Amino acid sequence: MRYIGAIIISHLALLAAANSVHFINQDTISRRIIFSPEEGSSTLQSIDIPGNSEAHQNFPVGWSGNWYSISKGGANVPGMLGEVRFDGYNGATYFDVSAIVNPNDNEGVKQIFPASTNKPVSGCQIFPCANVYKKADDLQTVSTDSKDLICLLGNIPQHRRRGKRLVRKIFEI
Template sequence: MRFFAQIAAFAAVAASLASANSLTFINQDDTTRKIVFTPNAGLPTIDSVTVQGNDQVKVEVPNGWIGNAYSVSEGATDSPGMLAEVTFQGWNDLTYFDVSAIVNGNDKDGVKQMYPATQLSALTKTLVSGCRNFPCNSAYYQPDDIQTVSTEETDLIVTLGNTASDVAARDAEPQLVARHYVLGKLSA
């Protein structure tokens, strides 16, 4: 009888681990960053974590958690920049996520992109929010933007900082970006 109880307990733990939510923060340059989490009212807090330069940290997130995270570069003032916003187990049990420029669209070094961990890279994937270089048309600029992405996945990647190719592209010829993205407005 005890054997069956142990198997049942193991199965319950395995099931809970399989359905666990996570955010993996991948730091793409040599700047150390602190990740600050802000839950929606009434939801559990998540302690800040530090991601060393060119490293990554995986953070387990409670079931049904809704909130955001932003990064603070070492030595910088702690103020929100680009936000990695997420809803786990939302409507229809889906995960909703977006990179939001609403609070501080001038943050060029913090949160860059979000995508499901099963995609491994945001370069050729379709379920991506955010930009390698801001502004772009796949970030959230206004409260009614249609840029939130949904997935059945519960493990998300959040990229931080700039790769060498990001810096080179940003420093190259100026990109033409629709005026309403630069101004944060929907109409041109």
């Protein structure tokens, strides 16, 4: 009986330590999320997110890589990147929004932040901004103890731009 209890507890611990990103599509445009793992991390299937919808993606322990979005009907060209390293130094999650590949993307990845606290935030709703990774060795990568992140995609309609009040409302999950 103790053996079964130990197995159950170990499985619960693994579930609690699961890494994930909750994608929120803020406008009516459907998007595909393309994942690019770093060497040594497993490949993830692309996910499709209809307009004004959400999707949840789990990541393996220690996964490191990035993702970008393609608007429906658009070319498969990387834009703003969401970058993450789960289970990094001291078990922390490191993340940023990167404008290095295509700083002219104003429809893809907007912001990333921990699901539990909404801080720290990488990225912004309107580009260009100072809160993105712009060049190699930039100091824009942030970290959190959280294993669950939120990634905002697309543009908030003008009548809904209310900053933190809107973000709090969206994330009361």
